[in-house]
Amino acid sequence: MLNTVIFFGAVVFFLFAVIVAFKLFGKAGLFVYVCFATILANIQVCKSIELFGITTTAGAVLYASTFLCTDILSERYGKDDAKKAVWLGVFINILWIAGTQVTLWLTPSTADYINPSLEVVFGMVPRISIASLISYIISQRLDVFLYHIIWNKTGNSKKGLWLRNNGSTLVSQLVDSVMFVTIAFVGTMPANVFLQIMITTYLFKAIVALCDTPFAYLAQRIKTKENSDNEQK
Secondary structure, three states: OOHHHHHHHHHHHHHHHHHHHHHHOOOOHHHHHHHHHHHHHHHOOOOOEOOOEEEOOOOOOHHHHHHHHOOOOOOOOOOOHHHHHHHHHHHHHHHHHHHHHHHHHHOOOOOOOHHHHHHHHOOOOHHHHHHHHHHHHHHHHHHHHHHHHHHHHHHHOOOOHHHHHHHHHHHHHHHHHHHHHHHOOOOOOOHHHHHHHHHHHHHHHHHHHHHHHHHHHHHHHHOOOHHHHHHHH
């Protein structure tokens, strides 16, 4: 029960955080959020949890919230800025992989007590992060591509926003979940647990995707500091 409360609380908190970042900092806030979320999600995904009596990973909410960022960027600024957010996330993750491995290569002092814990967490980073990078690049590029395909069909209308937002995200999240779980966890756990995690990972990402629709509409109404500065000029 507690995990369920935390899950839905996290959904609201992180989706609202995207809106706050956008309101305060414009598209730069969304770029920074994507970098933050992709790194922390790669740590959270190492932890298995139970929601509604089924096993899943802890990183679903934070990772799924990055798709709201690229959808807002697509809606407000266009395809190029959405792609830029994707590649920023990729670049930061490459730095993250390099940084964690350098940390492990350093010989700890005799007074150190944290290195064994770092070895457990950072030791999983290469496989988890590589899986995340591959699935992230493909799924996010697919999300941007589908968003603009639907945009061309529906036009720049508020009525079509829910379709652009959900249609692109639900499909790209499915691709992301299958690719990530396969690369990251195949061979590391029993087949039934592996399949359960793949299904539930998508299920909970889909819940986040459906929940982010009101936030996508809210983002359309937000007047950012960028807009104010441009008006003053």
